[in-house]
Amino acid sequence: MEIMIDVDQVANLAQVSRATVSRAFTRPDLVNAKTRERVLEIANQLGYQPNQLASALRRGQSQSIGLIISDVLNPGNAMLVKGVQDAAAKRDYTVFMFNTDEDSDKERKALESLRSHMPQGLIIMPTAGAQENLSLVGNLPVIELDRASGIKGAHTVMVDNTGGSRIAVQHLTKLGHKRIGMVAGSLDISTAVERHAGYQQALAEAGIPYQANLVQIGNHREDGGRLAAQNLLSRPASERPTALFVGNNEMTIGAIFAARDLGLRIPEDLSIVGFDDSRWAKLLQPSITVVAQPAYELAYLACETLLDRLERGRTQKPIQIRLATNFIQRFSTAAPIEEEREKKKEKR
């Protein structure tokens, strides 16, 4: 990297002082138009760009934000990353990204590491331990993305999980399903709690009593979803749910495998609705009915909100944004087979 040009080189060529060059970049209004143009012109020719490190050190903060997210491998999260990156790039902020893999320790390390890079703000998809961890970064402006840490007064940008789930389960009740199972996420994550609440609401609205044993908790991944669904689906036909609402996309895959293992046809023997859309949901035959989330927009908005807040100053009240989900009906749901017919089938 020997080719770094510094302020002084520009200053010399432009016959001005360091300070003027600096101002030409950071406070253009404070410098004479002609001088400014000359400086910028020369800087451009030389390929000069202010050293972010020095600048950040001097100003006490860098033109950057942190992004802490659980796992880029989940395509939904990749969308979030992209949204944040794009919004940040548009306004010339650099993003420091860290993965937690849902591990609070990694989250803490990420925060420590981040801190020493002096970001101006942070967008975080909090782990269960975030309440504690976030004290590490003092009063750094933070926006919680996708889910809430539980810190009161926190700024959050999330989707309407409860409403989205409610609509999904309503769809199932309207089709005539009575035994609707749910594969839920771990209940120390706000999204899982909210999606579960939506499930309960829809059931209540349809006058179907809530049965705790129809709800199984999974670990948010394929294997967890598979296990949970297996548990639900391997019951005798009279107890087995005729429909399944699955709380996230990885677990939906697991549930599909579980259904296949048990020889259950979708949607004839089992209706499935997943939360979060994906490539394979569209591609599978039958394609899977889902509650889609505007992940990219959510992340983009979160980033813009953060940057606005940084540039326009603090807001008084906590920002709490909820974006609507989008119910996409495909072909993985159908009316349940009548009990009668089902019984006959079993007698055979």
Added chain:
Amino acid sequence: MEIMIDVDQVANLAQVSRATVSRAFTRPDLVNAKTRERVLEIANQLGYQPNQLASALRRGQSQSIGLIISDVLNPGNAMLVKGVQDAAAKRDYTVFMFNTDEDSDKERKALESLRSHMPQGLIIMPTAGAQENLSLVGNLPVIELDRASGIKGAHTVMVDNTGGSRIAVQHLTKLGHKRIGMVAGSLDISTAVERHAGYQQALAEAGIPYQANLVQIGNHREDGGRLAAQNLLSRPASERPTALFVGNNEMTIGAIFAARDLGLRIPEDLSIVGFDDSRWAKLLQPSITVVAQPAYELAYLACETLLDRLERGRTQKPIQIRLATNFIQRFSTAAPIEEEREKKKEKR
């Protein structure tokens, strides 16, 4: 971020000079064991962490590397990101990630931005314009990941695209296919060229003449793959390929849609092999035969290689690593239907 502790605070409490504190962290061997422990202990209590910015500025380089990749949304690329991140985190490097979206301009901007953060090295998945762009970062140690920019003497970490493709197409020739189409990527990307070469080799080995009109170029995305496959598959049955080798995963989706649109059954009417494995390839029915790439390992290795090079000093010869691909036979390929039977079918 008022809570940043600095060297002086630690130094005061530990009754030593700033320099000693600094040394305790960066050259522990140069400081008396007892002093070091005391310093570290106090630093720990205070939650002190050296400011990366100041440190980097002073040393002329930061404990970080750049990662420039085309698009995190492609799950294959997400794997690469994860691999690099994990390898970097393990050795306490921070990763600056930028997306190019295959756009050389964005790549240039990313490099400019990166430069001013003084990374120690760079891992890049080069765009077509990388040869030119990379001059921006002077002699920064660079490793090209997944594909080659074409700069001679460059360090590269890639998979054996040619070999992988050859095996895939061999599989098809062995099944008895004679008219094997290829949906290839844009030929200004090294991977596309190599995969095309593998296709040609396998054909030659089977004594099947290469027909340029059986190769269609797509834009690396679903729509491009769909268009290219449509072109190939909408020909009359006697000219239509009985098998398709598709050069990347997004385009494979497009090809599958094209086949469905035309009512072609997989694998009865059309065998498909894709390059790059994915979630949906396993999940689809029939599941798709693919050439899988060890993306995570590739990226992890690239990062380790870079860091080794940084820490152990320059190597003389360019590093050029090729990892083997893994052919996964699933259920999207079968022997072609005999011409005779096919003809009869058409007469009906």
Added chain:
DNA sequence: GTGAAAGCGCTAACAA
């Protein structure tokens, strides 16, 4: 509108 000078937090000579 511009320049001189101080200093962000750290590390690396150099001295002791």
Added chain:
DNA sequence: TTGTTAGCGCTTTCAC
């Protein structure tokens, strides 16, 4: 083994 000192490249008072 430790301390003193200078300075990385930049921005920002404070003068002029």
